[in-house]
Amino acid sequence: MPKPRPSRRKSILTGSDRRVERAIRLLELLSSVEGTIVTADEARTYLEATDAEIDEAIALIATLADRESGARAVIFRDHDDIVLAGEGSELMPLRLSLGEGAALACVMGELHLPNDVRDRLSRALLPDGWHPDATPLVAGTVSFGAWYPALQQAIAERARIRIAYRAHGDTEARERLVDPLALEVTADAAYLRARDVLKRGERRYRLERIAAVTNLGAHTAAAAPSDSAAHAAVAESLRATAPLVELALAPGAAVPTWDGIEEMSPAPNGAGETRLKVRVAAEPWLFDHVLAAGGALRIVAPAATVDAFLAYAAELT
Numbered sequence: 001m002p003k004p005r006p007s008r009r010k011s012i013l014t015g016s017d018r019r020v021e022r023a024i025r026l027l028e029l030l031s032s033v034e035g036t037i038v039t040a041d042e043a044r045t046y047l048e049a050t051d052a053e054i055d056e057a058i059a060l061i062a063t064l065a066d067r068e069s070g071a072r073a074v075i076f077r078d079h080d081d082i083v084l085a086g087e088g089s090e091l092m093p094l095r096l097s098l099g100e101g102a103a104l105a106c107v108m109g110e111l112h113l114p115n116d117v118r119d120r121l122s123r124a125l126l127p128d129g130w131h132p133d134a135t136p137l138v139a140g141t142v143s144f145g146a147w148y149p150a151l152q153q154a155i156a157e158r159a160r161i162r163i164a165y166r167a168h169g170d171t172e173a174r175e176r177l178v179d180p181l182a183l184e185v186t187a188d189a190a191y192l193r194a195r196d197v198l199k200r201g202e203r204r205y206r207l208e209r210i211a212a213v214t215n216l217g218a219h220t221a222a223a224a225p226s227d228s229a230a231h232a233a234v235a236e237s238l239r240a241t242a243p244l245v246e247l248a249l250a251p252g253a254a255v256p257t258w259d260g261i262e263e264m265s266p267a268p269n270g271a272g273e274t275r276l277k278v279r280v281a282a283e284p285w286l287f288d289h290v291l292a293a294g295g296a297l298r299i300v301a302p303a304a305t306v307d308a309f310l311a312y313a314a315e316l317t
Contacts, residue, residue, distance in 0.1 A: 022047050023060040027084070030075075036084040043082055058082065144190050145207035148183070151192055154215050155180045160197070164212040165205050168284040168312055173211040178203070188316060201258055204288050242279035245286065246301040249274040253296040256289070275300070287312045 029046050030036045038046075043054050061075045061084075074085040147163075154161045161180055164173035178194035181202070185191075190207040242260060249255065251272035255264070260279035267273035280286045287309050290297050299306050 019053075019056055019060060022049055022053060023057040026054070026057045026082075027061055030082065030084040037078075037081050040077070040080050040082060054082070145210055147210050147213045148190075148207060150213045150215065151180060151183060151207070151210075154213070155182065157215075157217075160216045162214040162216060163192075163205065163210050166209045166211060167282060168209075168287070168315070170284075173209075176203075176205075178205075183207075199258070201256070203285065204292055242281040243302075243305075245278050245280045245299060245305050247276040247278060247290075248298050248300050249276060250296040253293070256297075280305075283308055284312065291316075
């Protein structure tokens with residue numbers, strides 16, 4: 001009768017960990033033999049466990065259920081045999097989602113696993129047809145932060161969230177009310193793309209700078225402070241406190257709908273560009289937009305802001 005190789009893992013486990021590990025190994029043993037039946041003596045030898053510990057593993061396996069059909073695992077002792085039955089206990093191949101695959105690829109890169117190990121994990125777990133070496137998801141040292149699962153859930157639920165975010169140059173995180181749209185991964189960083197409710201525009205937030213996420217539930221148009229009074233108040237606040245920055249917009253590029261735009265005119269160089277004069281309260285906010293525009297937007301003046309942008313971009317490389 002073929003049997004799986006005994007585990008050689010020597011790491012320190014808690015009592016709960018050991019119970020789960022015994023249950024998994026007993027399930028593996030039963031699944032590896034014809035008829036899914038083993039003797040109690042075979043189970044004791046393979047698991048190096050007592051009868052009481054095997055009974056614990058049987059009880060734990062009996063709680064399993066297929067998440068789609070709801071079918072329960074059926075496992076019981078028949079005299080001196082241990083019998084496994086029922087579709088709820090079948091060991092099925094696991095395939096990760098693209099987002100989960102990105103996180104796994106990042107971890108594999110950080111751990112500097114040997115190439116053959118990474119290949120085996122990729123073939124076994126990553127989505128069919130997707131290999132980590134074909135995308136930038138495993139390149140560099142991309143940090144997904146601590147809130148990736150919460151953000152992924154909020155996007156799926158179309159939920160409004162409150163995030164605590166520390167922008168570049170800030171000493172502490174500030175709260176922002178946003179409607180999350182998507183998670184984006186580049187070779188250097190992972191981002192949340194979201195609509196800022198107060199500023200009424202899309203923003204990108206680096207995941208590693210998000211300090212907290214609060215899910216506020218499904219968002220509706222009525223919940224957004226988007227009436228003309230709120231819009232005017234934001235614009236007035238920018239005029240009173242924010243410095244003016246001149247930008248050049250490439251021909252054919254979409255014109256931003258920011259609250260702080262005060263003037264828009266054709267560029268004097270006759271190249272078809274549009275010049276925008278914008279009140280900017282936070283330079284990192286502007287810099288992220290310029291980077292996201294991929295060359296369609298550039299800073300013209302003042303020179304100090306141009307220099308600050310170049311320094312900001314250099315820190316991201």
